[in-house]
Amino acid sequence: MAKKRPVRWHIAVFLAPAVLVYSAIMILPLFSTLNLSLFTRTDGGTGFVGLQNFRTLFGDPRWSAAFWNALGNNLWFFAVHMLVQNPIGILLAALLSLPRLRFSAFYRTAIFIPTILSFVVVGFIWKLILSPLWGIAPDLLDMVGLKSLFAPWLGKEEYALTTLALISVWQFVGIPMMLIYAALLSIPDEIIEAAEMDGITGWSQFWRIKLPLILPAIGIISVLTFVGNFNAFDLIYVSQGALAGPNFATDILGTFLYRTFFGFQLQLGDPHMGAAIATAMFGIILVGVCLYLFLIQTRLRRYQF
């Protein structure tokens, strides 16, 4: 009979610090938010109402209209990032990794710098650039004779959200660029040389050899973009205010949550409805990330060099 295996205490001991810290600052607040959403304010304090806040959020015509509007705007915000930011990031990375490109370190730094700027700075600068009164955008367009194309973009319902999404793309394009650039650099020279021996060069080399090898990195970037966009708040708040004007055209889940949770002007904050929105956001992000992990991540092929 085999000897009884000793209890391996060291595993628990080594895991404990991380588990404790993570529980205290991540898991507990998460559950307390979920818990908060099950209560409501009553005359004498708070009372348990079960899922009533969620019924209001999805059932009441006003609340649900605001929620779906915010979710729809958020999806568009995400779509612009996926369609503009990530392809440009990949393109820039591909260009930067060209061996003959001069000043590549300079370009890399210059493109990455906006990422480390504060949202407040970015929002303010772009608001000034695009200002119909003092901005340089109307003058620049005037110089090339395209003044007629100028519109007060941030104040127009049909353009405001796309404009803000593009500002955010401008700010964050450095992140996919850097990640893809690193992935491209990690492709061994032998593979590239072998491809060249087989006569695959230039763009066809990129499409057939490099792109498949950097797909896992693109996957990670997509997840980061998804999570980042669905938690976005700062840029909209800085440039459009908590009411996310014009006419809620730029209202995303983050601003909707802020307005509800903390209140705005004469509207008092409602932490319980706010927590319900936060929970819905958590659910959306969770579902999105799970879809990625189980449907896409598992099908990605990995290559060992």
Add this chain to the structure above:
Amino acid sequence: MKKTLGTALLAGTVLGGAAWAEDVTLTIESWRNDDITIWQETLIPAFEAANPGIKVAFSPSAPADYNAVLNSKLDAGSAGDLITCRPFDASLELYNKGQLADLTSLASMANFSDVAKSAWQTDDGAATFCVPMASVIHGFLYNADAFAELGIEPPTTEEEFFAVLDKIKEDGTYIPMAMGTQDQWEAATMGYQNIGPNYWKGEEGRKALIEGTQKLTDEPWVAPFVQLAKWKDYLGDGFEAQTYPDSQNLFTLGRAAIYPTGSWEIGVFNPQVSFTMGAFPPPVPKAGDECYISDHTDIALGMNAKTGHPEEAKKFLEWVGSPEFATLYANALPGFFSLNSTAVEMEDPLAKEFVSWREKCQPTIRSTYQILSRGTPNLENETWNASANVVRGAETPEDAAKRLQEGLASWYEPQKAQ
């Protein structure tokens, strides 16, 4: 020997502690970050000179964030000793939650009329929880030099108002009116609440709305929106993306001729403009109509119920309620009119012009502030959105009014019954 030393040390500590405790610092929470120099250079030194041992620190936050920041600080127990009070429900809610102290017994409360105190009382008027400081009056500022240059007079009726705007537009030197819709509140506060009282007849309409005998879809409440919809053509290019500071700058730089606003701008604009400013009250619909102005009880000071220094804070509040403070404040901040019953002598001509309207027009307060913004959707916030939409032409006056009425009727009992 050892014992004596110990006692001496102990006594020293106690005495030192007492001396330390004597200098109490009171912190004021406020949204008036524009006023920081006035508090630090005029008001606080005057109080500190008369009350040695009490230090006062003025710590404002951004106006749009104030309510959210204050609520979080009060909930967390980190708010200052003195709280600048928004009028009506925002402060009433804080009092009901036990976060603002009852100040009914303060001696200086006798210096204020019931109307002045109404914005900071319980619905039955039994308890007052903030010392009223000032009200602001809505109206229009104009560039008097530009008016002289174009040979136009300040308008008194709706018809004259649009004639003046047409003339400025025709001339082309000036943008007729400086207002943007980016921040939304300009359209509501400087637009709707500014001109509205002339149509809904001030207090009469406001009270009728609260009682439920009038609806927001009634003619007097739609009419101001109809006016706002006409403003669009007289605002500068790209007004959709124009912010409140943009509008202020357009006017103070002399690029716009008329600026719909409130008296609170006087103190901000006086040092900035290089032309003569004038003011006219909101134009009445027809010549000879009774005029109404929004004389909004805007700002008061209350005490954090959990303050560590209630005695000192009360001392400060007594001073805030005194005629001495009223004179200092009204002159340091022309455009913030004292609510103190003692008449205050003001020096600023523009402030005098604004306050003179109190004699010929009926005063009222902003229609959405009392009771009507207690529920969700919040009528005041909805009005911002609706006014901005109407000015941009994205929503018709009738649709906007209908939407506001539906929102209000969804939670407000007296409006539901209809």
